[in-house]
Amino acid sequence: MTYIAKPKFHHPGLKKNELGYTHRDYEGKISTLCAGCGHDSITASIIEACYELSIEPHRVAKISGIGCSSKTPDYFLGNSHGFNSVHGRMPSVLTGANLANRDLIYLGVSGDGDSASIGFGQFAHSIRRAVNMTYIVENNGVYGLTKGQFSATADRGSKSKKGVTNTDNAIDLVAIALQLGATFVARSFSGDKTQLVPLIAAAIRHKGASFIDVISPCIAFNNHAGSTKSFDYVREHNDAVNRLDVLVGREPISVDYAPGTVQVVEQHDGSRLALRKLDADYDPHDRLGAQTFLQKHAAKGQIVTGLLYVDPDAEDLHTHLDTVETPLNTMDEQALCPGSAVLDKINASLR
């Protein structure tokens, strides 16, 4: 982790968003990850997405587990509370935080070791429970902090930097998230900011469990020939099904659509997702179809990216628990304690 704060100076002409914040207001400390790390590009995309959405930085709670990816919340949204928790346990900590205060935006940042191995159970159950969150896995197929062991998302047959071939089957977190009922599922590539930024923005606006698997090459331990998570490999095998623009009551980010190729999805909160279809056969509202599409392409060695599934009418855990609109963490004894008169009645019923 870094203890180096970035200087606060910025160019007076720097563009401001609706709330009057500049890009710099969404930044955090200086990254201490390896130069060229894919994770830093994801950090930049998160900053960009929050800036574009004009989110008040302190209204975000950023929660992570342990690992290189989990260190990144220190590098964005410096005015937000962050919680670098326990290895593989970000989902439960985030679930609890979300229950305590439903009014904040919850950003869960995790890695492939964190979510597909030690925290596979927590990943699965937080998705099942429909926690309203944006769950980003910075997926490099390798344990970076402990110097290059395979993770559970490493493809079978891929080679480690030391030349060992992985013989275990890979876990595809996107396929699992679809199966478990995530209501927003996407995959992207850290090197493709134009695809990633709108996906993150759309995920944040989505009410329900949003999951984004971001393939993020580890330049230190997993960017060699034989790796299926290297820059070169992912660029060659990336098959984007769509490109997304998020429209939040203002000028769209881009309007160069060819007629008939755009599908507009309106989300619960009024934001609209403009999907530029790159694959005519792909329907992002068809959970079963998405699963099949994914498997077929995986068999051909292609990495499908884009918005793979969205349910614009999704519900979340608070809906299921039917909790009050007021955040639970603001309630005092007036609201919570039944008082002595009720206790007397309880006592009477126990005699």
Place this chain on the structure above:
Amino acid sequence: MSVQSPISSVNDFVVRFANVNGSGSASANELFARSILRHGVPVSPRNIFPSNIQGLPTWYEVRVTEDGHLGARGGVDMMVAMNPQTWDKDVASIEPGGYLFYDSTKPMPTSKFREDITVIGVPLTAITNSTYTDPRQRQLFKNIIYLGALCALLDLDPKVVEQLIGEQYKGKEKLLSSNVHALHLGRDWALQNLKCPVGLRVKKSDKVGDRIFVEGNSAAALGAVYGGATVCAWYPITPSSSVAEAFTSHCKKFRHDPETGKAKYAIVQGEDELASIGIVIGASWNGARAFTATSGPGISLMTEFIGLSYFAEIPAVIMNIQRAGPSTGMPTRTQQCDVIACAYASHGDTKHVLLFPEDPAEAFEFAAAAFDLAERLQTTIFLMLDLDIGMNHRLCRPLKWDDAKQYDRGKVMTAEMLEEGRDFGRYLDVDGDGIPYRTYPGTHPTKGSYFTRGTSRDRYARYSEEGAVYADNMQRLVRKFETAQDMVPRPLQANAAKPTKVGVLYFGSTSPAMDEAIGILEARGHQLDRMRIRAFPFHSSVASFIADHDFVYVVEQNRDAQLRQLIVNENGIDPVRLVPILHYDGTPITARFIANAIGDHQDHLKVTPLRKAVT
């Protein structure tokens, strides 16, 4: 050999029901216990059950005790033997002169009985089958029929039982009348065919007073409601599951917004204990009062998070309903065996606050207080119950709440305080008590945010691996623990009638057995001052108590004298001065056991002067 005369006792005896798991006997047995209470006579019932749902033996024991001894007594005066599987052992366990009640529909060979007991046969199956045809009804009403027969045999007022049935089946007239009918079937048969009452009798008294009859788990859950818990995450494990279940039902009654009907609470059944404590920590970090309930194996799983709570200073309340360990151990048997595991849970140098309630009333009180303590001290608070308190109905003083009480939310820096320019250092000891200020996420646009982590950091929450910075923080945590000492419930001391240099320390569910044992020991000429420890860290009076006595017995329900170890370790006491009295077979400790163990030790110590011995 003289003929054993039958036991004769009014309002002081033990009845044990031997049943088959899943036969529906539990509600009839509980009705029996409550009926005696309604006669103004205290009872102390205990479930003795296997880790199983159907088919295995289960027992329900009712100690009838006019004197109000609520600990287990040991021994059985009347056995209601309804389980052929355990017949031989059940018959053997009856005290000489005791009574055996059984279903005499099928003749039993005389070799199956004992000569020194009174055998009471009631053809329960025959009576049941001649009245009911439906198999489920036969099974359920058979239980009520034996209750009716016991009514006659023990001289219970049938009106009292009828009234209880009436309360239970209020609004379900058909069930009510058929239960009353079954009760009289059994009672009438006994009155017509047997000599009623027997030597054991219940006589109306006034010894119950305004006390209530409640399970510790339910009371602890109610304490959580009163204490303002809004988030509960749990994973089912015996004997703690009924805490979360009771919290759910209390919340359904008391925690819905009257206007919208929406819930002012969130309960999540986690996928495991790791998720449960993770949810608690996340919710508490975000400013809600949150808790989990578990037992030993769950504590083992939670330890990594407990260390995070200690080091990153996040409140959490864990209710540990202890059961016999290690490993899966005896899941449905009681022990006080997680004292060390909880006091020092997690890797590295850690220490945690433990609260030891003695009964449901204290479980309620301490549960509510645990949330204040957790937020004040910003750390994990363990509420240490055990199966004996948690899963049995216990007579205790009524629950009390002061409506003027406000929750102590601890040191939380608000947006206004930050706006005023107050210096916010998440781990800065501004008051000298070791407790820093915290902020809730989302408090202020530019001030007061910080990064929570389990790694070392400085007073302003900035990552640091500097040795001096790390040590400074660890020392502050020690200071904080010292502060806790004066915040937790103090020990309670009761001195013997005559001055003595012998003392006894005990805690939790040992309490009623200890109180009773003191009387027995006094009768044997042993005077003991006693102190009940109610929390860890230990108050300074514990060390003074030990210093004031030549030696002190430490009575506990585990093999390794865990409380004694903790006292020796934390207070630097010479271990020789603390004599362990240990009960750990999974049954609740009894006054007889304590009195015998302490009495024998005391007798052994009575040194006869050498000169006297020689002459």
